Amino acid sequence: MAAQRGEGDGVVTRPGVAGAEAPADVRERARAIPEAAVARLAVYLRVLSGMVEQGVTTISSEELAGAAGVNSAKLRKDLSYIGSYGTRGVGYDVEVLVGHIERILGLTRKHSVAVVGIGNLGHALANYGGFPSRGFPVGALFDVDPDLTGVPVGGIPVNHIDDITTVCAEREVSIGVIATPPQAAQAVCDRLVSAGVQCILNFAPVVLQVPDYVEVRKVDLAVEMQILSFHVARRADEAAGDVVNGIGVDGVVIRP
Amino acid sequence: MAAQRGEGDGVVTRPGVAGAEAPADVRERARAIPEAAVARLAVYLRVLSGMVEQGVTTISSEELAGAAGVNSAKLRKDLSYIGSYGTRGVGYDVEVLVGHIERILGLTRKHSVAVVGIGNLGHALANYGGFPSRGFPVGALFDVDPDLTGVPVGGIPVNHIDDITTVCAEREVSIGVIATPPQAAQAVCDRLVSAGVQCILNFAPVVLQVPDYVEVRKVDLAVEMQILSFHVARRADEAAGDVVNGIGVDGVVIRP
DNA sequence: TCAACTTTGTGCAAGCGTTCACAAGCGGTA
């Protein structure tokens, strides 16, 4: 379902062909893409990759929007941020679109990933096929536990956390994934940053403090659950409120 | 770091004390809380729980905002959505605030969770201590693999996926977590929905189609990585653009 | 070639969410 890009080495910088114009324009364009749109572009890319595998060559904004679960106008606007690659009256060429989105998302180069914290989650991440298959080869694993050092997980031997700096530099790691207990997360983060990692995906339930130039995204499972819980509660609240007045969630009076 | 709530049974509805007014008001208030604010409330709650454990009794919006990584004005506005529980000139009573946020997020009742798909990620989720410790006991596990049926994972025996309906009803599951391969996700989702589950946390890289009354949150690791990748690319782009003109990310000419 | 039909790309307006800035309110102190 995802564009297969194979596994392998880290970052490669190819010599550039000297094209004439528009790089500043492109940089402006890239800068101008709203964060929310970037997230959706990634979703469109996944859907489109599936389409490619099914042999679909052309798709309309309506169809793609349906498959991606968004409004078609929003989709067209999102795509317009990266340029006008559709054909009126026809739709978008799937492969062309895949190519453009991949380029905008920076997927034309591979991003080597380091996972820190080889517990349950770390194991799962190290073995997660979705990373390498989408251009994010797992290049290094780290843990504090010396017993784990050298043990291969998902085909890659675990390094000791003290070696983060050298190993990350060596393997050109560009993204660090923190899957440690919360107490260790900030320290690990600091080490990653001093090792030159500028993008971090944080699974630990902590707010990380980082320099401005470092990009952090967090995935907090408990927060996700609590948001769902809120919706359950709201619903229960509505239902209960229609029947018994004066009672809030859980039968407790909200504002006496 | 989180408020300990212990494990145990499912949903309990206590008889209500008949308080005078304001339930409609509260429902309106709950409805009116912006989604983004709900997510932050969960973060504040985590930080506050940590404060409780450290024996902090009072905290100002400035301090809490710092710890949660947000603007203090935003924090105050977020808190104002759930009522005015601060004291001017002093700050907020930590425990009181914890109580109010927990109530708003619906954490006064426990939410039994079912994890479907006991692969690497499913294992990690089943063993994840962050769930039960924050009021989300894992009540059931499911997988298609008959060999897994009956095998305990994280202390809970795996059920066969065909039993979703009965088991979910029996154990009053209110949240379903989908950790299956993408191909199976929609079918699993449909089963959960027909089993009465109205909140779903989806780890599979698929856009799920559900009825309006079902709440879905998705965690897509590849999308997170791609968003990070976008930022790497933008940065590389900026840097490269300053040196060599006409060359985009990766040395490829962007718009010939 | 022309007309009918389809679909893109986008200007514009409405809706949300964020941030600012300050009045209102509270505790402490003389």
Add this chain to the structure above:
DNA sequence: TACCGCTTGTGAACGCTTGCACAAAGTTGA
């Protein structure tokens, strides 16, 4: 009691995001 300093709560402005609606542009078929 009256004053002072501190912090909350919120009105209002701003900016981002969404959704509508339609002109522009391309295809198809006669």
